[in-house]
Amino acid sequence: MSIIEIKNVTKTFDANKSSVHALSDVSLSVEEGEIFGVIGLSGAGKSTLVRCMNLLEKPTGGEVWVDGKNLMSLSEKELRLMRREIGMIFQHFNLLMQRNVLDNVCFPMEIAGVKKREAREKAMNYLKIVGLEEKAKAYPVQLSGGQKQRVAIARTLASNPRIILCDEATSALDPQTTGTILALLKQINKDYGITVVVITHEMRVVEEICDRVAVLNLGELAEIGPVEEVFRHPKSNAAKSLLLERKISQMGVNAADGI
């Protein structure tokens, strides 16, 4: 069953008389329990697409269905409840700097009205999942980028989501840390059956964890399919040029290793 269905979604931004088509007529579906990648160069519309999945951006046209519900038909309150099922992590982590790690993870449960003791117990459990239970009393400034993203993931887990959207979640991290965060996402996907949608401009991220991938180019869906297939037989120019870029950067790494 598809957990997310994007039907003919169009998004136009009005900017000083001219309008920008961030998305034009994009349709795709994400299956329950898979890790789905959306890749494209900057300006391809991938961030807009992922924001349409929890209606942080309202599409100008088309429909967004999540878990059998048409998001656009929900009331403000219903949408807020729905958003708790759709976790999201960001490039900038966005932790509350005044609160320690444990309280950050407790935060979504606080909003949802969970009792403090229960919230703390659960939060410790989520911190264990992301491997940060010994940092519960630390403040965000005392953590590295990778650790902060782990806290953000634990916080997302705290609202018991069915889906986690990752908007360039590893783009601010070094390659090694990226690897550990990706492994964590993969493990969460496997252990809890949470559907993961990953937005990235790095081929490597898609290669490492995604089951299927959609290639976006200038707001249009250029290609969609299982990762091996898209990587082995890219049909669109956008996919080809992304692959080429990946090869060149690998060659760069290999050449550097050779020296």
Added chain:
Amino acid sequence: MPNLGIEVLFKGSNMARLLGGLWVSLRISLIAVGFSIGLGIPLGIVMTSKSPVIKVITRLYLEVVRIMPQMVLLFLVFFGTTRAFGWNLNAEVASVIVFSFWGCAEMADLVRGAFISIPKHQYESAKALGMNSFLVFSVIILPQTLRRLLPLSINLVTRMIKTTSLVMMIGVVEVLKVGQQIIEANRTSSPNAAFGVYGTVLLLYFIGCWPISMLSKYLEKKWNKS
């Protein structure tokens, strides 16, 4: 050592008079600061509105305040209103009006700037956690805005305190005017009093502004600690 004219300060009640003058300066500026914060913050929030009408009106207000020298505003309110509308405003009240009018505009612009400097992803991540608009504003946006606002608004407050030296032009006897009076009164007995008295006035302004700077430093440190 040249005669710096410090001895004048210890004659009669001169020091007490200077301190009284300082109190007048601080009273005017602090009341005006109160109004500026109280009215400037809501106005700043209004200024983030996208409505073109609100934008034009607030912009116009801000530009008027920026372009008009404070002295002209003081004259306009103190003398102008008496002529035009027959209001007999007390000089201190006129000063408070002018300083509030000025401070409110600048404060609102600072608030507006602080609000729009909060990155969009802060709103987005808060909403993605399922928070309603009130929570997003009060828990996420407002605290960050206040922290960015603090150093800028302290700067405004100290500027307002310093600029109160202009109010003597409409007859308010504040610290600078008291200093002048003391120098005038002792012209023959200590002709060098100017240095000592004005130096003391400078020191008094420093004493007025420094605790405010210290408070801001303390708050900044406290807020950045965690």
